[in-house]
Amino acid sequence: MRRVRTIVSGSSGNATLVGVGGHFIVIDAGCTLRALCAALRDLGAGLDDISAILLTHEHYDHVKGLGPIVRGTRAEIYASEGTLAALDNDDKLPSGMIYRLLRAEQEIDLPADLGVLPFAVSHDAAEPLGFVFSQGEHRLGYMTDTGQVEALARQNLTGCGRVILESNYDPQMLRDGPYPYPLKMRIQSRQGHLSNFAAAELAHFLIEQGVEQITLAHLSQENNTPAQARRTFRQYLTNRSVDWSLEDNLTIAPRLQASAALAW
Numbered sequence: 196m197r198r199v200r201t202i203v204s205g206s207s208g209n210a211t212l213v214g215v216g217g218h219f220i221v222i223d224a225g226c227t228l229r230a231l232c233a234a235l236r237d238l239g240a241g242l243d244d245i246s247a248i249l250l251t252h253e254h255y256d257h258v259k260g261l262g263p264i265v266r267g268t269r270a271e272i273y274a275s276e277g278t279l280a281a282l283d284n285d286d287k288l289p290s291g292m293i294y295r296l297l298r299a300e301q302e303i304d305l306p307a308d309l310g311v312l313p314f315a316v317s318h319d320a321a322e323p324l325g326f327v328f329s330q331g332e333h334r335l336g337y338m339t340d341t342g343q344v345e346a347l348a349r350q351n352l353t354g355c356g357r358v359i360l361e362s363n364y365d366p367q368m369l370r371d372g373p374y375p376y377p378l379k380m381r382i383q384s385r386q387g388h389l390s391n392f393a394a395a396e397l398a399h400f401l402i403e404q405g406v407e408q409i410t411l412a413h414l415s416q417e418n419n420t421p422a423q424a425r426r427t428f429r430q431y432l433t434n435r436s437v438d439w440s441l442e443d444n445l446t447i448a449p450r451l452q453a454s455a456a457l458a459w
Contacts, residue, residue, distance in 0.1 A: 198238065200454055201359070206256055218306045221245055225255075247272075247273055248273065250272065250274035251340060253285070253287070271293040271295055272294050275299070311329075316340065318387070325338035327355060340413065342389065344389070357406070358406055361412055363413050364383070365391050368417075368418045391419065398432075407444060410446045425445065
């Protein structure tokens with residue numbers, strides 16, 4: 196059984212569970228150990244069932260629970276060289292743990308015949324990554340925290356049955372919102388975050404390539420709403436006569452609570 200479940204998703208924290216059989220992978224450690232335990236317990240699993248922790252990058256909302264989580268699981272930590280160096284420079288790497296290097300476009304093998312292909316994304320971090328998980332013919336894509344969609348990232352996500360995709364902000368809400376001008380510029384830069392429109396554009400491409408299910412993640416609390424993200428997707432796909440049911444195939448990751456467990 197292949198399952199994926201976001202634990203938290205947004206600027207206040209990010210963490211996701213990927214399960215294959217009785218093995219689980221944690222993507223990012225931006226939640227509490229208690230929240231992780233609760234999300235596992237609902238799936239009939241526990242901390243001993245976690246075999247790896249994968250980090251996309253070093254920003255606080257993705258690693259704030261790293262210490263307690265790695266001490267609670269004793270799982271190996273996988274991250275890019277740049278991410279590990281940035282965490283080490285900030286004295287945020289828990290001691291006594293096993294760290295494994297991830298390199299973009301070099302697939303690794305994890306328990307339960309789970310393949311993981313890291314790929315580069317465009318964000319203002321040291322060496323950020325997205326991931327494609329594969330088991331046999333089944334593929335799950337994961338990409339958040341990117342200001343643009345690189346050609347190689349688009350290529351890697353092609354063929355995934357389910358994709359978890361950033362849809363961070365609505366441009367009008369960002370322009371009219373309370374953020375200071377430099378932060379607004381950072382968010383909408385090529386090394387910032389993906390807008391609803393850009394996410395819908397990528398989704399359109401992936402739907403044409405056969406993606407079946409999409410989960411929107413990392414929605415901004417201040418500059419987006421689930422309703423606005425859905426509205427943008429519906430308008431974009433309707434204007435292009437795309438035959439794809441949002442009601443059946445599009446989900447949105449909750450910000451502060453775990454999502455349902457979704458098959459992939």
